Each structure stands twice: as structure tokens, then as C-alpha cells.
Amino acid sequence: MTQTANQSPSPRRASLQRQTGETKIALTVDLDGQGRYQVSTGNGFLDHMVCQLARHGLFDITLDAQGDVHTGWHHLVEDVAITLGRAFHQALGDARGIRRMGHALVPLDETLVQVALDLSGRGYAVVDTGLDGVMVETLSGDLIRHFLEAFAVEGKLNLHAKVLAGTSPHHKAEALFKSLARALRDAVEHDPRASGQVPSTKGTVTG
Numbered sequence: 001m002t003q004t005a006n007q008s009p010s011p012r013r014a015s016l017q018r019q020t021g022e023t024k025i026a027l028t029v030d031l032d033g034q035g036r037y038q039v040s041t042g043n044g045f046l047d048h049m050v051c052q053l054a055r056h057g058l059f060d061i062t063l064d065a066q067g068d069v070h071t072g073w074h075h076l077v078e079d080v081a082i083t084l085g086r087a088f089h090q091a092l093g094d095a096r097g098i099r100r101m102g103h104a105l106v107p108l109d110e111t112l113v114q115v116a117l118d119l120s121g122r123g124y125a126v127v128d129t130g131l132d133g134v135m136v137e138t139l140s141g142d143l144i145r146h147f148l149e150a151f152a153v154e155g156k157l158n159l160h161a162k163v164l165a166g167t168s169p170h171h172k173a174e175a176l177f178k179s180l181a182r183a184l185r186d187a188v189e190h191d192p193r194a195s196g197q198v199p200s201t202k203g204t205v206t207g
Contacts (some may be wrong), residue, residue, distance in 0.1 A: 002024040004198065006194050008166065009092050011032075011093075012030065012032050012091045012092065012093065012164065012188075013028070013029065013030045013031070013032075013082075013107065014028070014029050014087040014088075014091035015027070015028040015029075015087075015092035016028075016083055016086060016087045016090070017082045018079060018082070018129070019100075020079065021066050022067055022075040022076075022079065023065065023066065023067035023068070023075055023076055023079040023088070023124070024065070024066045024067070025063070025064070025065045025066075025079055025082075025083045026063070026064045026065075027060075027061070027062070027063050027064075027065075027083050027084060027087050028060075028061070028062040028063075028087075029059060029060070029061055029084070029087040029088060030059060030060035030061075030091070031056055031059055031088070031089050031092065031188050033054070033058060033061075034054070034058060034062070034155075035054055035055045035058045035060070035062060036060045036061075036102040037050070037051045037054035037055065037060070037061045037062070037063075037199045038061075038062045038063070038092070039051055039054075039061065039062075039063045040063065040065070041063065041065040041076060042062050042065070042066065042067070042069060042076070043069075043073055043076065043077075043078060043138055043139065043154060043174030043193075044137070044138065045136065045138050045139050045173075046073070046077060046080065046139065047152040048174070049147075049173065049177045049191075050063060050077070050080070050084070052177040052178050052181060053084075053180065053181045053184075054175060054181075055178055055181070056181035056182055057180075057181035057182065057183075057184050057185040058185055059184075059185075061084075063080070063084075065079070065080050065083075066115065067079065067164075073138070073139055073140075073143060074102045074146075075078045077120060077139065077143045077146065077147055078143075078146060078147070078150055079192065080147070081147040081149075081150035081151045081154070082148070082150050082151075082154045083154075084151055084155075085123075085150065085151040085153065085154030085157075086154045088151075088154070088157075089154070089155045089156050089157075089185075090206055091160040092119065094198065094204070094206060095122060096121060096196050096197060096198055097131030097186075097190045097191060097194055097195050097196055097197060098119065098187065098188055098189065098190060098191065099186060099187055099189050099190075099191045099194075100118060100120070100187055101116075101117065101118045101186075101187055102116075102117055102121050102182075102184060102185065102187030103115060103117070103179075103183050103186070104117040104151040104178075104179045104180075104182035104183040104186070104189075105179070106175050106179035106182060107175070108166075108171045108174055108175040108178070108182065108186055109171055110165065110166055110167055110168065110171065111165060111168065111171040111175045112163075112164040112175070113136075113161070113162070113163050113166075113172070113174050113175040113176050113178075113179045114160075114161070114162050114167065114179065115159070115160065115161045115162075115179035115180050115182075115183045116159075116160045116183065117152075117157050117158060117159045117160070117174070117183050117184065117187060118157060118158040118187070119156075119157050119187050120156070120157065120158050121156050121204065122156060122157075122158060123152055123153035123154065123156045123157060124152065124153070124158045124159070125147050125148060125149040125152035125153065125157075125158075125159045125160075125161075126159070126160045126161075127148045127149055127159070127161045127162075127178060128137050128162045128163060129144055129145045129148075129161070129163055129172060129173070130172055131144050131145065131163075131169055131173065134143065134169050135169065136170060136171075136172075136173045137170060139173075141173075141196070142170060144176065145147065148161055148176065148180070149164065151163065152176050156206075157187075159180075159181065159187075160196075161176055161179070163175070163176065165183075167177040179186070186191030197204025
């Protein structure tokens with residue numbers, strides 16, 4: 001999936017490459033983007049979810065991922081989440097002046113999802129997707145949960161995500177990623193009342 005738009009230079013940007021015996025990933029993230037994306041993982045639904053993160057978070061994301069998909073999608077999904085989380089954390093830098101916390105309540109037809117997060121420097125996830133044991137298009141619901149957990153741990157953020165209502169697995173997964181995007185967008189925004197300040201009494205949120 002590809003969408004084009006003009007891009008302004010931004011210091012809050014990270015480019016990472018991850019190569020293992022199972023996957024090969026190249027990723028660029030710009031936190032101060034316009035919501036543009038170029039995403040290719042070989043899995044259309046995973047592409048769709050990462051694109052939701054870019055569009056609704058107003059992050060620019062370029063992602064090319066390949067993996068040993070003959071064994072299933074687990075390795076690719078997990079490594080995309082790991083790389084994406086690390087890129088977000090790296091792009092955030094010392095997090096001076098950000099709001100740090102964000103939350104979103106997102107509806108999608110019959111589905112309602114709530115996400116709250118804290119860019120605390122400590123990775124932790126409490127995720128209730130309502131998708132365990134079901135398929136979401138080409139991915140298992142378990143992999144949707146695992147993606148969110150791996151992203152939170154590697155991104156060093158505290159994430160609480162819960163599907164409050166819904167019946168469609170597709171809607172549940174999509175609303176989870178849209179809600180994550182909106183909460184992240186709020187959390188990484190600069191607070192005009194706290195310019196240059198680290199949002200912690202400890203003096204750091206980098207771990």
C-alpha cells in the first residue's frame with residue numbers, strides 16, 4: 001500500500017534495519033509526519049494495520065519486511081512489531097517537551113476500543129482484544145495481541161488496550177490500531193506549556 005504527500009524535514013525520525021535468520025526488515029519512522037506511508041510486508045492485513053497507525057497518528061512510515069512465511073506469519077509479525085517499537089522509542093529521543101501520556105476511545109461501526117498509554121521508558125502491556133482463538137483475515141487474533149505487546153515492550157511504553165464492544169474480528173483489530181495511533185499522536189505531541197522539559201520528576205523517561 002502506498003500513499004504520497006509532501007514531507008517536511010523532522011528531527012524526530014529513526015531508520016532501523018533488522019536482519020535475522022527469520023526476517024529482514026527496513027523501517028523509517030517520522031513522528032512529525034503527515035500520515036503518509038509505504039508499507040510492504042507480504043501480508044495485506046498487516047500492511048493495512050501499519051497504514052492505520054501512520055494515517056491516524058500522522059506518522060510517516062516506510063516499511064519493507066520479508067520473512068520465512070512458509071513457517072507461518074509469527075516471525076514476520078513479531079519482528080515488525082519489535083522494529084517498529086524500537087524505531088518509535090529512538091525517534092522520541094529524550095522526550096523533552098512531550099505530553100507523554102495519551103488515550104483514545106475509537107468506534108468502528110459496532111466496535112468500540114479504548115487505548116491508554118504512557119511513554120514512560122518502561123515497556124509493559126495489558127491487552128484484551130477479544131480475538132483469541134479466531135482468525136482476522138490472514139492473521140490469527142493471537143498475533144494481533146502479540147504485535148501490540150511486542151510494540152509496547154520494545155517501544156518502552158506502558159500500554160493498556162481493550163475492546164469494549166464488537167463482533168467483527170476485522171473491526172476489532174482495525175479499531176485497536178486506530179486507537180493506538182490516536183493515543184500515540186497525543187502522547188508524542190509537544191506541550192507548549194512544558195517546552196524543553198522532561199515530563200518526569202525523575203528527569204528521564206528514556207528507561
